[in-house]
Amino acid sequence: MAPRRILVLLAHPVLERSRVNRRLADVAKSIDDVTLHDLYETYPSLRIDVKREQELLLSHDAFVFQHPFYWYSVPSILKEWQDLVLEHNWAYGSKGHFLKGKLTLNAITTGGPEAAYNPNGFNRFTIRQLLSPWDQTAHLCGMKFLAPFVVHSALRLDNDEHVAPFADQYRRMLLALRDDLIDLEKAEKAERLNHPLDAVLRGDVKEARA
Numbered sequence: 001m002a003p004r005r006i007l008v009l010l011a012h013p014v015l016e017r018s019r020v021n022r023r024l025a026d027v028a029k030s031i032d033d034v035t036l037h038d039l040y041e042t043y044p045s046l047r048i049d050v051k052r053e054q055e056l057l058l059s060h061d062a063f064v065f066q067h068p069f070y071w072y073s074v075p076s077i078l079k080e081w082q083d084l085v086l087e088h089n090w091a092y093g094s095k096g097h098f099l100k101g102k103l104t105l106n107a108i109t110t111g112g113p114e115a116a117y118n119p120n121g122f123n124r125f126t127i128r129q130l131l132s133p134w135d136q137t138a139h140l141c142g143m144k145f146l147a148p149f150v151v152h153s154a155l156r157l158d159n160d161e162h163v164a165p166f167a168d169q170y171r172r173m174l175l176a177l178r179d180d181l182i183d184l185e186k187a188e189k190a191e192r193l194n195h196p197l198d199a200v201l202r203g204d205v206k207e208a209r210a
Contacts, residue, residue, distance in 0.1 A: 003178045004103070006034045007060035011067040011075045013040050020109050020154045023163050024066060027171045033178050035060065039077045046080055053085045054098070062103035062177055065134070068154070069108045072123070072130045082137065091141045100142030103177070103184070105193065106131055107170065109154035117152075128191050146182075147190035147200075149173055169194045172205045181205055 008028040012021045015038070028036045037056060043049075057063065067074050089095040108127070116122040117130075127150055128135075138145035151157070151166045173193055176182045181203035187193060190200055 001180055003033045004061040004180065005059065006031075006062045006064060006174060006178055007056055008034060008036045008064045008066055008107075008174075009078070009081070010036060010038045011040065011065070011078045011081075013075055013077075015040070018068070018109075018154075019160075020151055020157055020163055020166065021066065021068065023160070023167045024107065024151075024170050027167050028064075028066070028174060031171065031174055031178070034174055039081060040075075043077065046077055048077075048081055048084050050084050050087070053081065054087075054090065057085070057102075058098060060102075062105075064105055064107050064149075064174070064177075066107040067109075069110045069127075069130075072125075073133075086137070086141065097142065102143045103146060104134075104138050104143050105146040105148055105187075106134055107149040109151045111155050112152065114150075114152040126191060144184060144188060146184070146187040147193045149194050150192045166194075169197055173197055176201055176203070176205045179203075179205075 010021070010025055012018055015022055015025070025036055025038070028034050035056070065074070065078060067078060086092065091099050110117070110127075112123065117125065117127050119125070127148055131148060135145045149170060157163050157166070181201055183200050183202045186200045193200060
């Protein structure tokens with residue numbers, strides 16, 4: 001089986017200030033068959049080229065939306081991207097079959113700790129519940145929505161040594177997604193992909209080609 005082509009759509013308005021997202025982006029850039037697409041760098045005025053974005057989606061098999069978790073949602077450019085790129089009768093509707101069967105997930109960083117995201121916690125909902133609009137969007141477009149990759153308490157990871165384990169998890173996740181080593185049925189049902197990642201793997205990622 002040919003490796004999956006993965007598109008990482010990065011949305012961080014001040015990436016130079018983000019130790020975690022910047023490190024994760026560097027990981028994505030280093031892997032064959034993974035395309036890192038920085039939306040804020042590409043569209044500083046938020047004027048999104050719809051046809052270009054649709055062509056990118058067509059040329060890849062899986063999409064990772066990498067972003068900080070702003071107000072239980074996404075940075076504004078991703079909402080604009082959704083509104084414009086996922087057109088009726090292209091992404092969904094009676095003729096909208098172009099994304100059918102593709103895989104998608106969110107890779108997010110939060111300021112709050114893991115304990116804050118549960119029914120009894122400060123934020124009252126799990127991360128998976130708060131991502132329900134993305135789950136439904138994927139369903140509407142005929143895609144498989146996988147559990148998110150989550151880095152909690154990102155602001156407390158104040159040096160490279162603290163970030164390194166998450167960067168390694170991200171690399172392993174992208175390699176496994178590329179090389180079809182993720183059990184998709186388990187990944188669709190999981191709360192998070194990387195807690196622990198091994199729970200959704202069906203092969204040794206160390207043997208995957210880098």
